[in-house]
Amino acid sequence: MRMSDIIEEFIKELFDEEDSIEIQRNELAEQFNCVPSQINYVIATRFKPSQGYYVESRRGGGGHITIKKVSNTKSDYIMHIINNIGNEITSNEIDILISDFLTYDILETKEAKLLKVATSDNVLRLDKDTKDKVRARIFKNMLLNLE
Helix, strand or coil: CCHHHHHHHHHHHHCCCCCEEEEEHHHHHHHCCCCHHHHHHHHHHHCCHHHCEEEEEECCCCCEEEEEECCCCHHHHHHHHHHHHCCCCCHHHHHHHHHHHHHCCCCCHHHHHHHHHHCCCCCCCCCHHHHHHHHHHHHHHHHHCCC
């Protein structure tokens, strides 16, 4: 596993008992023997609103960060994701969302595979700007029709 994956797993495990956690960036960086910017990277890429999280950070004192899970029910979670995707999404961002969906039992494996294939670069043979826009529309519409 890459360091980013290990840090992400650790933070997600903190959510096992809580819907909101508080961490100190410097303490976490020290624990994982990495630079604080690595912690920032993980939080910025893996704990976004489009992935069901709200992040609040404060400067000073080691970089206090509060991360909250946004929704509880499957349909609330899916609607939250749909509303936060925007007009474009990359293949990598979809991979992260699908991984989260599987982790939180939002999707079955078969549904996840269909979402991944339908939004893959192999299917969307378009220029990058158009591809990410079409991918977002396909992904949102598929999510709307999951239930």
